[in-house]
Amino acid sequence: MENNTFSVGDEVTLKSEGRKVRVEFGPFTTQMGTQAYVIKHLDGLHAGKSATVNGRSLERGPKFAVGDDVLVLPLDTPGKVEAGPFLGRSQATFYVVKYASGTHIWVDEVALKPVLAARLNTFSFRGTEYDLNATYVDRDGDTWTFNGRVSLTGVPRMDCERLACTGPYQDRTLTTVVGAYGPLTKQD
Incomplete structure (x- = not known):
């Protein structure tokens, strides 16, 4: 037993x-x-x-379900669980994860972390309080919004809303956006 x-x-x-x-x-x-x-x-x-x-x-149930957003270690690469759990030869639990690029990967459960939505509506950084329900404009005129995800350390992640913003302009931490494209101004 x-x-x-x-x-x-x-x-x-x-x-x-x-x-x-x-x-x-x-x-x-x-x-x-x-x-x-x-x-x-x-x-x-x-x-x-x-x-x-x-x-x-x-x-205990499975740690993740199909459709869950996850971060794949060691680089915290965002992905989505497409299938699983599966028991591997080593008796470890595996999932199939799909990256935004469309690539699929077979990942051991211990290399996955859940992506949790921020529980707060605001986030403070360098003395500025950011409203996570607002849209912000950077110094180049591009707009950024909170995408509902947070980093493993709890920092909100942002997406650039301009059509030309793809790849590295999606799923960036607010601290990275402020550091690279700030200051950010709240859009009315």
Whole structure:
């Protein structure tokens, strides 16, 4: 029998329902001597509600799903999960990731990081507060907007909105845009 231990914040599957839940507390030992967790339902009829469950009723799901935006290490190259997970010969978990160029790559799960949308509507850099819902104009007159992604260190990523802006002008960190093309002026 496999003994899984989960940590607070882990998103796992509740076997009885096949639904995603998040571990809120635990593990702890019940009066009956079993390992239990407090979980919060993330979807379905009980979304947002908490419950106490036996640890054996939880299982780890795949780390990524088809359609997830990811960063491929070591260069933090953005991509999208196209297929997977697959169990390789080495018993490692692999995914097929597609880069913006259209190239596909077979990647070990440990070389992938999720791209998380910024939780804040603003970001401060060098004493300036940037509104991530606004459009900014650089010194050359090109416009930049927040694309919903952040770097692994939490820096918002921007896209140049001009049609001629392709390749290196997409998915740039705000700090890079300010340093290379700033100052940025908020467009009304």
